[in-house]
Amino acid sequence: xxxxxxxxxxxxxxxxxxxxxxxxxxxxxxxxxxxxxxxxxxxxxxxxxxxxxxxxxxxxxxxxxxxxxxxxxxxxxxxxxxxxxxxxxxxxxxxxxxxxxxxxxxxxxxxxxxxxxxxxxxxxxxxxxxxxxxxxxxxxxxxxxxxxxxxxxxxxxxxxxxxxxxxxxxxxxxxxxxxxxxxxxxxxxxxxxxxxxxxxxxxxxxxxxxxxxxxxxxxxxxxxxxxxxxxxxxxxxxxxxxxxxxxxxxxxxxxxxxxxxxxxxxxxxxxxxxxxxxxxxxxxxxxxxxxxxxxxxxxxxxxxxxxxxxxxxxxxxxxxxxxxxxxxxxxxxxxxxxxxxxxxxxxxxxxxxxxxxxxxxxxxxxxxxxxxxxxxxxxxxxxxxxx
Amino acid sequence: xxxxxxxxxxxxxxxxxxxxxxxxxxxxxxxxxxxxxxxxxxxxxxxxxxxxxxxxxxxxxxxxxxxxxxxxxxxxxxxxxxxxxxxxxxxxxxxxxxxxxxxxxxxxxxxxxxxxxxxxxxxxxxxxxxxxxxxxxxxxxxxxxxxxxxxxxxxxxxxxxxxxxxxxxxxxxxxxxxxxxxxxxxxxxxxxxxxxxxxxxxxxxxxxxxxxxxxxxxxxxxxxxxxxxxxxxxxxxxxxxxxxxxxxxxxxxxxxxxxxxxxxxxxxxxxxxxxxxxxxxxxxxxxxxxxxxxxxxxxxxxxxxxxxxxxxxxxxxxxxxxxxxxxxxxxxxxxxxxxxxxxxxxxxxxxxxxxxxxxxxxxxxxxxxxxxxxxxxxxxxxxxxxx
Numbered sequence: 025x026x027x028x029x030x031x032x033x034x035x036x037x038x039x040x041x042x043x044x045x046x047x048x049x050x051x052x053x054x055x056x057x058x059x060x061x062x063x064x065x066x067x068x069x070x071x072x073x074x075x076x077x078x079x080x081x082x083x084x085x086x087x088x089x090x091x092x093x094x095x096x097x098x099x100x101x102x103x104x105x106x107x108x109x110x111x112x113x114x115x116x117x118x119x120x121x122x123x124x125x126x127x128x129x130x131x132x133x134x135x136x137x138x139x140x141x142x143x144x145x146x147x148x149x150x151x152x153x154x155x156x157x158x159x160x161x162x163x164x165x166x167x168x169x170x171x172x173x174x175x176x177x178x179x180x181x182x183x184x185x186x187x188x189x190x191x192x193x194x195x196x197x198x199x200x201x202x203x204x205x206x207x208x209x210x211x212x213x214x215x216x217x218x219x220x221x222x223x224x225x226x227x228x229x230x231x232x233x234x235x236x237x238x239x240x241x242x243x244x245x246x247x248x249x250x251x252x253x254x255x256x257x258x259x260x261x262x263x264x265x266x267x268x269x270x271x272x273x274x275x276x277x278x279x280x281x282x283x284x285x286x287x288x289x290x291x292x293x294x295x296x297x298x299x300x301x302x303x304x305x306x307x308x309x310x311x312x313x314x315x316x317x318x319x320x321x322x323x324x325x326x327x328x329x330x331x332x333x334x335x336x337x338x339x340x341x342x343x344x345x346x347x348x349x350x351x352x353x354x355x356x357x358x359x360x361x362x363x364x365x366x367x368x369x370x371x372x373x374x375x376x377x378x379x380x381x382x383x384x385x386x387x388x389x390x391x392x393x394x395x396x397x398x399x400x401x402x403x404x405x406x407x408x409x410x411x
Numbered sequence: 412x413x414x415x416x417x418x419x420x421x422x423x424x425x426x427x428x429x430x431x432x433x434x435x436x437x438x439x440x441x442x443x444x445x446x447x448x449x450x451x452x453x454x455x456x457x458x459x460x461x462x463x464x465x466x467x468x469x470x471x472x473x474x475x476x477x478x479x480x481x482x483x484x485x486x487x488x489x490x491x492x493x494x495x496x497x498x499x500x501x502x503x504x505x506x507x508x509x510x511x512x513x514x515x516x517x518x519x520x521x522x523x524x525x526x527x528x529x530x531x532x533x534x535x536x537x538x539x540x541x542x543x544x545x546x547x548x549x550x551x552x553x554x555x556x557x558x559x560x561x562x563x564x565x566x567x568x569x570x571x572x573x574x575x576x577x578x579x580x581x582x583x584x585x586x587x588x589x590x591x592x593x594x595x596x597x598x599x600x601x602x603x604x605x606x607x608x609x610x611x612x613x614x615x616x617x618x619x620x621x622x623x624x625x626x627x628x629x630x631x632x633x634x635x636x637x638x639x640x641x642x643x644x645x646x647x648x649x650x651x652x653x654x655x656x657x658x659x660x661x662x663x664x665x666x667x668x669x670x671x672x673x674x675x676x677x678x679x680x681x682x683x684x685x686x687x688x689x690x691x692x693x694x695x696x697x698x699x700x701x702x703x704x705x706x707x708x709x710x711x712x713x714x715x716x717x718x719x720x721x722x723x724x725x726x727x728x729x730x731x732x733x734x735x736x737x738x739x740x741x742x743x744x745x746x747x748x749x750x751x752x753x754x755x756x757x758x759x760x761x762x763x764x765x766x767x768x769x770x771x772x773x774x775x776x777x778x779x780x781x782x783x784x785x786x787x788x789x790x791x792x793x794x795x796x797x798x
Contacts, residue, residue, distance in 0.1 A: 038467070038470070039463060039466055039467070039470075040463075040465065040466065040467060040488050040490065040491060040493075040495055041490045041491065042490070043463040043464075043465065043466070044463060045460060045461065045462050045463065045508050045512060046460065046461035047460055047508070047512060047513065048458035048459060048460065048522075049458065051458075051459040051460050051461035051524075052449075052453065052458060052459040054461070055446075055449070055459060055461075055525075059442075059446055062439075062442070066439065066743075066766060067761040067765070067766050067767065068761070068766070068767060068769075069745065069766055069767060069768035069769070071435035071436065071438075071439060072435060072438040072439040072442060073432060073433065073434055073435065073438050074432065074433035074438035074441070074442075075432050076426060076430040076431060076432065076541050077430075077464070077497075077527055077529055077541055078427070078430065078529065078541070079426055079427065079430070080425070080426070080427060083425070083426075097486045098486075099484045099485075099486055099497070101427050102531060102532065103427065103428045103429070103532065104427060104428065106427075108427055110464075110486070110497070121432055121434070125432060125434060126434065130783050130784055130785075132771045132784075134768070135435075138442075140464055140526075140527075142464055142465065144489060145489065145490065154463050154464055154465070164771070165771035165772070167771060167772075169750065169769070169771060170771060173769055176754070180758075282754070283754035284754065356453075358456065363556065367563070367669070367670035367671065371567075374454040374455070378454070379453060379454050379455075379456055380454065380455060380456060381456035381521070382455075382456070382556070382560055384519045384551070384552035384554060384556060384557060385552070385554075396517050397517055397519075398517075
């Protein structure tokens, strides 16, 4: 149904970079997929919240959300004369709701959300400046069962909308920092080591780690498909303070394997990028053959009145990437109704699942008219008839 | 689940005036209602489009949308260095899509949409500065069947979500101006007459209309329940140029009565407020006992490349008012799963329609735990058991 507009319309039609119209049938498909994801979340006990599109800047960008400051559009509120921000991420909003209005709601608190966010600039991975987020937060419990629950939920929700080849890439972003602290690495050495690990550059890791090279190389090598990689990581002689992080990872892997033995899980224990505020097991979700991540999540603390906050974990799926991992929408049964078709008869067809399209004139060739309007059927005296 | 936060949290929890969080179960209920409205639109052949939250200002506020200028938040686009606006109404966006990207899509073009809009200030009728719109546009046909189709669709969609006592208040905002032009009323007299009609003030109408007082009073009196009011309007001796507008109204009333004889339809032929850009039969939707309008719509022209544009009609429902006209959400069957419940068993319960809540510990009293977490059931060896 798309068409390039003539020059006279081009200026009006042009949207800012990174913003776009979703047209039929994509807009409907996206809404259906988001609805089915939320339904799956709901079935697991997650209840929906809906924060507003804009909030006061200091609320929207407090705590760990401060990193969003230069991705957030600001607008002046003429009522309060204070600055507001248009949300660039919904997860801090949901954490705010959990720690304020739902502060006394029973824990574990399971919340879900879906909505649009807006960013000042696109990135090389995501050029869109508006995209949809849909996700959950599980607030209260600090145990491997909670981490496993949300990972299994991400996988089952994606499966419920038809995604194939899902894989979960697990990490504990607190592991490497704990090892570095135990070994009293200097800030400079640690920074070099982090950069080398980020690039998975074994030679640079060996160089930066000096006498500790064998240890960090063995952590780097404990990556890959879950059972084997966890075994390799278990064999590493970690400092005591890092053992808890490793144990969390092993527990989560074990719980996932027991519940969903077919789910593809990989381990990447040196992955820390984008998990700066995570405090435990964290993960990225991919689909085979799909560029970019479908979503990410992990353990964190909510903040709020108590600066330490509550233990929490959650994930966000990006609807644009999720849609790329799915087959297209199924065609609907669409029937053209000749002008003057009885209203009750049309209602009866719709109740049977037909999509009805009322002719707005009396064309000589109703079959041609049905085809022109993308109808699969025409209503005749014999009922809906394929065209 | 709500609670007033302590003072320390109050600042962070506070949202700007007219903006709010929707909490469980309201957020889910709203989403369900919007989804069911769109499903009903889809069954009538309306296909969804999804314009972005922000657009360039000149696109967003062109033509009849210029009246939205002082209700629209502006933000600078750092990429283009041009001003963008956050949408305050989705209908101009949908008309833009119809006249640009879907310019060559076959007519009649039936589009639907749903989304959030943001306004600079609330009004006395709607204090919210963010609210949801959900609606349709029918572009191309200029005939009473199109007007009747969308009015019947609004009524059937609202009925599909459980709204009771719906009534449609019909007008033709072009009728009075046509009469005034035919009688060559001066601008001053016409302005006085409009004000008097807006207030339904018969004495002021008589005063402003001078020698034409009987004519305008007979139009004013042709209001009320549809069949009788249309008959009274038909008896009025209108100037020829105003007869077409009256005929449109009568045709639409006849088509609606034939299709949905039980639908409450009233006529208010002097109603023009808020229909400044409408070019034919227009309407407001109310529900008995609900303050404010559930939605409004009417005939207009799309604008676009051709300044005259295409004939079109459509309506928008306001989700906040619609929700006030509905019964609350139905409770769900929620079952607490003791820690360690087999994953496959939990999946089977969810497939049967249960909402499962996994216990995140081993409390001594699982029945009390189920109640604490608002579960209606607890999973025992006998299956889900009421608590």
